Amino acid sequence: MLEDIVTVDLPVDEQVAIKRQRIENGNRDKRIAIVTGIQGDELDGQYICYKLIKKLKENIKDVNGIVDVYPAINPLGIDSITRGIPMFDLDMNRVFPGYSDGAMAEYVAASIVKDISGSDICIDLHSSNEFIKEFPQVRIAENNKSLIPYAKLLNTDFIWIYESATVLKATLAYSLNQIGVPTLALEMGIGNRINREYCDQILSGIFNLMNEMGIWNCETRIPKEPMLSTEGEVEVIHSKHSGIFIHGEAKMGLVRKGDHIGDIVNPAMGEILESVYAPFDGTMFSLREHPVVYQGAVIARIMGDKK
Numbered sequence: 001m002l003e004d005i006v007t008v009d010l011p012v013d014e015q016v017a018i019k020r021q022r023i024e025n026g027n028r029d030k031r032i033a034i035v036t037g038i039q040g041d042e043l044d045g046q047y048i049c050y051k052l053i054k055k056l057k058e059n060i061k062d063v064n065g066i067v068d069v070y071p072a073i074n075p076l077g078i079d080s081i082t083r084g085i086p087m088f089d090l091d092m093n094r095v096f097p098g099y100s101d102g103a104m105a106e107y108v109a110a111s112i113v114k115d116i117s118g119s120d121i122c123i124d125l126h127s128s129n130e131f132i133k134e135f136p137q138v139r140i141a142e143n144n145k146s147l148i149p150y151a152k153l154l155n156t157d158f159i160w161i162y163e164s165a166t167v168l169k170a171t172l173a174y175s176l177n178q179i180g181v182p183t184l185a186l187e188m189g190i191g192n193r194i195n196r197e198y199c200d201q202i203l204s205g206i207f208n209l210m211n212e213m214g215i216w217n218c219e220t221r222i223p224k225e226p227m228l229s230t231e232g233e234v235e236v237i238h239s240k241h242s243g244i245f246i247h248g249e250a251k252m253g254l255v256r257k258g259d260h261i262g263d264i265v266n267p268a269m270g271e272i273l274e275s276v277y278a279p280f281d282g283t284m285f286s287l288r289e290h291p292v293v294y295q296g297a298v299i300a301r302i303m304g305d306k307k
């Protein structure tokens with residue numbers, strides 16, 4: 001059933017509503033929450049929600065629990081093709097856990113946390129931004145290593161274990177983990193696009209997780225064995241110049257030391273300002289897609305043995 005979990009009045013007698021699609025059957029003791037659309041330019045989650053809800057509805061007899069899908073936490077952002085909340089230019093994933101007596105975004109955030117609380121697990125789906133493409137990955141804070149067994153079920157290529165200090169405390173995932181709802185943030189693809197291959201990969205992971213929890217009775221595919229990496233094994237390559245980034249031959253995935261990732265060029269002078277190469281053998285899991293770069297912009301992230 002599609003329900004409004006929170007509504008906010010808009011200035012001219014309109015309303016914005018955060019929706020929850022609840023699909024339930026059998027034993028209601030177990031509950032999973034699938035959340036997406038916190039950032040309005042991250043759209044892979046829309047495809048995943050569509051496919052997930054369709055399959056659950058068509059196979060309701062195989063559902064044994066509650067599946068709550070929140071397809072648009074920031075509906076104004078999605079509707080207006082904007083990353084943040086449009087009128088305030090505010091990143092929705094920086095206002096959690098919110099405040100029930102607070103301003104609009106804080107009130108909405110608090111209502112969402114309240115609605116999800118009590119779930120046995122939560123999956124928060126993201127699509128990077130419009131600049132960098134990401135391999136399907138789970139990101140976990142170092143002090144939340146108890147999430148790793150869940151993360152391994154999700155059929156991602158790898159699990160990135162962040163140093164706790166670099167994890168933002170105002171995210172939905174952080175807030176839910178704080179109140180005891182194990183929450184996994186997933187990154188995949190690139191903003192403003194849908195990568196069906198990545199989405200289908202994650203979708204089979206979600207069904208696999210639901211199967212392990214006893215919420216989904218159908219047989220599921222055995223997930224990929226993800227690589228686990230800590231921050232120390234990740235090299236972030238930044239641009240040393242401002243210019244236009246042109247891809248080289250190196251593709252996302254396995255790279256060898258010296259593979260050509262791309263060039264930063266000065267179109268006005270017909271010059272290469274900088275050539276970027278893989279510094280060691282490893283897996284390139286983030287790669288610049290947007291060609292306009294300023295000095296310091298992230299070009300790629302590579303995980304591997306830095307020695």
Ligand SMILES: [Zn+2]
Nearest residue numbers: 039042126127
């Ligand atoms: Zn995001």
